[in-house]
Amino acid sequence: MTAPPRRSRSTEAVAFYQATFGAIVLHRVGEGEDIVAQLAIGNAAFWVARAGSAGQRVHPKAVGGATGRTLLVVDDPDAVFGQAVTAGATPTAQPANEHGWRLARITDPSGHHWEIGRPLGAWPPP
Amino acid sequence: MTAPPRRSRSTEAVAFYQATFGAIVLHRVGEGEDIVAQLAIGNAAFWVARAGSAGQRVHPKAVGGATGRTLLVVDDPDAVFGQAVTAGATPTAQPANEHGWRLARITDPSGHHWEIGRPLGAWPPP
Secondary structure (H helix, E strand, O other): OOOOOOHHHHHHHHHHHHHHHEEEEEEOOHHHOOOEEEEEEEEEEEEEEOOOOOOOOOHHHOOOEEEOOEEEOOOHHHHHHHHHOOOOOOEEEEEEEEEEEEEEEOOOOEEEEEEEEEEOOOOOOO | OOOOOOOOOOHHHHHHHHHHOOEEEEEEEHHHHHHHHEEEEOEEEEEEEEOOOOOOOOOOHHHHEOOOOEEEEOHHHHHHHHHHHHHEEEEEEEEEEEEEEEEEEOOOOOOOEEEEEEEEEOOOOO
């Protein structure tokens, strides 16, 4: 038996966002753990990169939390929440109606925090 | 002489985003440090809230960095970068042309990381 190839944390993160959120990879530069990848979920672009002390970019798992979280607006928050948990995310709030939203929260396998929601009224607000 | 009223970190953060990025406050609930505020810069909505151990929401200044950074797309990155530094942000990258963008980076007074940029070509990419 051969061991499976070691995958970097950044590469795993990209795979999670592709499989769970339907992200597409717009650009990817570098190799192994040193990739910088630009992804998009619909029109929302974001980047995945390695933590590094030079830029004070800290890894959520190294500091026991996140300094921000991202709201992902989707048609079916319950379904996306379920996909995320199946793919290894930690549920932090089950889907519920809250402040005019259908809203759930997860911590993804990299330790980043996401809200997954759908406004129950018009969005953006008029 | 009376001491100036003590302002919470969250309240200071909201004031910085209003003054520097032209953010408007859509909603604000709570008092003092325990506010949760929803702001918008153009069509981009975001929230300011206090760090808290319950939600693993860590303060950037407590962990010496940030677990993510936000890209703010503006017409004149050099001007907004200058405003931010004048208002107390720490410059981490002077405005420069990079990867097809005019791009600068700051750490805001709360410790959050921002890229301030303008695409030199079409955005979003075709």
